[in-house]
Structure formats: C-alpha cells, structure tokens
Amino acid sequence: MADNKRPIIATMIGDPAGVGPEVIVKALATGEPGKLCNPLLIGNAHALRSAIRKSDLKLELDVVRNFGDASFGNGRGNGHVAVLDPGDIGPEDFETGQPSAAGGRAVVRWIRLADELANAKSIDGWIMAPVDSTSLKLAAEVTSIDDLQPAETWMFRVSGPLRVVPLTEHIRISEVPATVTRASVLHLIELVTATLKRWGIASPRIGVAGLNPHAMFEEDAERIVPAIADAKKHGIDCTGPVAPDSIFRMGLDGRFDAIVSMYHDQGQIALKSAVFEGACTIYLGLPFVRLSVPHGTAMDIAGKGVAQHLSMLAAMKTAALLASGAGFLS
Numbered sequence: 001m002a003d004n005k006r007p008i009i010a011t012m013i014g015d016p017a018g019v020g021p022e023v024i025v026k027a028l029a030t031g032e033p034g035k036l037c038n039p040l041l042i043g044n045a046h047a048l049r050s051a052i053r054k055s056d057l058k059l060e061l062d063v064v065r066n067f068g069d070a071s072f073g074n075g076r077g078n079g080h081v082a083v084l085d086p087g088d089i090g091p092e093d094f095e096t097g098q099p100s101a102a103g104g105r106a107v108v109r110w111i112r113l114a115d116e117l118a119n120a121k122s123i124d125g126w127i128m129a130p131v132d133s134t135s136l137k138l139a140a141e142v143t144s145i146d147d148l149q150p151a152e153t154w155m156f157r158v159s160g161p162l163r164v165v166p167l168t169e170h171i172r173i174s175e176v177p178a179t180v181t182r183a184s185v186l187h188l189i190e191l192v193t194a195t196l197k198r199w200g201i202a203s204p205r206i207g208v209a210g211l212n213p214h215a216m217f218e219e220d221a222e223r224i225v226p227a228i229a230d231a232k233k234h235g236i237d238c239t240g241p242v243a244p245d246s247i248f249r250m251g252l253d254g255r256f257d258a259i260v261s262m263y264h265d266q267g268q269i270a271l272k273s274a275v276f277e278g279a280c281t282i283y284l285g286l287p288f289v290r291l292s293v294p295h296g297t298a299m300d301i302a303g304k305g306v307a308q309h310l311s312m313l314a315a316m317k318t319a320a321l322l323a324s325g326a327g328f329l330s
Helices: 020-029 032-036 045-054 101-119 133-139 173-179 182-198 218-233 244-252 264-274 310-323
Strands: 008-012 038-042 060-064 080-084 125-128 154-159 162-166 205-209 237-242 258-261 280-284 289-292
Touching (some): 008 101, 008 310, 101 125, 125 310, 154 182, 162 264, 182 280, 205 218, 244 264, 280 310
Parallel strands (some): 008 125, 038 080, 162 258, 205 237, 205 258
16 A cells, blocks of 8 residues: 555665665665655565664564555654565575675566566656676676666766766777767757656756767767757757867756766766765666666675665655656755
8 A cells, every 4th residue: 555645666675785775774764765755675675674783773674575565654654664575585595795696686586576566557666776797697697787777778867966868878989979870869869858857847958968079070060960950940958069078067057957978988977076975877768767876786895884875865865756757856
C-alpha cells in the first residue's frame, strides 16, 4: 500500500560488498528522502543491516520478498524503510570489501527487477547504487559496466546548476568527430528539451558546446550550427555552438538548464571539477526516472562507516522531485 501523494522511488543497493548499502542508509537516515517520496530498497537485507550497525544509525527495515507485500506511508515514520529482498544471495555468499561472482549476479538480477517494476509503473523511478566491474566479470553476466546502460539512452549528469549530457560515452577520441552529425545533435537537443518539460521545466534553455577549440572549425560550422538552426525552427530555446572553454562556466552561472556536449570527457571534466560530492546521473530516453551516482563501490573503505553519502542523498531527492514533475533541486 502506497501513499498516493508521493512517488515510490526505489534504490538498488549495488554490490552488497561495496559502499552502496552504507551510503544508502546514511542518506535515508537524514530523513530528507522520506519527505519527498516513499523509499524502497532492492537488495540484500543483511548488507543493509550491517551498514546500519557499522554507521551507528537508527533505521528499521521492513523486509518483504515480493513487491506486492511492501507497505508505504503506514505511519511508522522515517525511521522505517521498506526493503524488497528476493532472497537470492545470503551473507555466506559475499564478504564486505571483496568482489564476488555472487555479488555480480545479484546486481544484474536486481537491476532487471527494478526495471520491471518501473516499466510496470509499480514504482515511479529508481536509483542504481555503485556496482563493481570485477564482480560483474567474475559473474560472467556482462562484459562491462557499460552493458548495464539501457539501449537508446543518454547519461544526463547533474552537479548543482551544471547539467550536461554528451552525445556519446566511452569511445576513442579519434572516433568522436564522426558521431557529431546534424541529425545526432538535433535529436539530443530535442530529447533533452522534451524530458526537461516532463520534469517540470516549462521553457528549457539549452546550451550546445562546440566540438573544436573556440567552436571554430568545419565540424562546428557544417554540423552543429545547422542542428541548432533546426532546433530553433522547432521553437527550442537553444544557443551555440559555444566555445567548450566557456560554456560550462555559463552553466554554473545559471545561463542554461542543460548543456549538450560533444563527447564524454568534455563535460565530465567540468562536472567533476565543479562539485563532485552531491552529483548524480540520470538516464535520458526512458519512460521513468532512473539515476546512478558518480562514484564506485570503494571496496577499500567498505564496511568502515566513512563513505560520503551526499551523492546518494542528492540522487534520492532529485529522483523524487523529477518523478513528481517538480524540477531540480534548488
């Protein structure tokens, strides 16, 4: 049973041996996510209880095996959180701080479960806590973390007022120019605009980075400029191509609601240099809100109670606001 006034936002706990369970319970213990949504956790309850104990928190878990048995808004307060634990991995199957095949297999199953619930509209969105590439390789479920990104999606990264989505992710720099086409740039501008409107931004302002220094060469003039002209004809508030060494500063100053960058590192360097803690990533192109955090499993500090939870807290709050159509964190 859910509180209909608030969205249900699930968080898949990530690799049970990493810092995912810790940063999740720390974020929930602030009480802030519970004010905006009905939180649900997906994953191993033992890992969560261990994180609660090691972080010295007061948080109670209401564990169920099936989503239909979960209860929300039942008056038990922010000290209680619903946990969907399918029972597919036990404490004997993994060790805190150590990658494992069992952990990798569990993560893939939990991701599929979260997607199923979201596609069925049982939940309004979900967050992926850090997964471990070594665990995934040991499990032989996928070949890399990139395989966990849904098809036909783009990674929209948010760090305070700076919000950036690149045309491509992990490809060679030598391959980048060929991906910058009039059609690809226009498609992403249109997708970002439509998505921002759905999330509650009535008239999105889109900045578009140039590919080359000072946006001064033929790719910028022959591919990006026409794409921006097309977007403007469709009524989109779009500016560019702006020199890559200037546009991200403009984003930090609040000039744009989102920036389209031409490749992964172009925007990532700016984002991670600006504000790393509190950043999160949203997947564009899905009918529901799906986020992840920008750090890994940090196996070296897992179980020590010292992991920072600000990125997870920002992800939980952002997911709740976007699912409600209330825009971004101010």
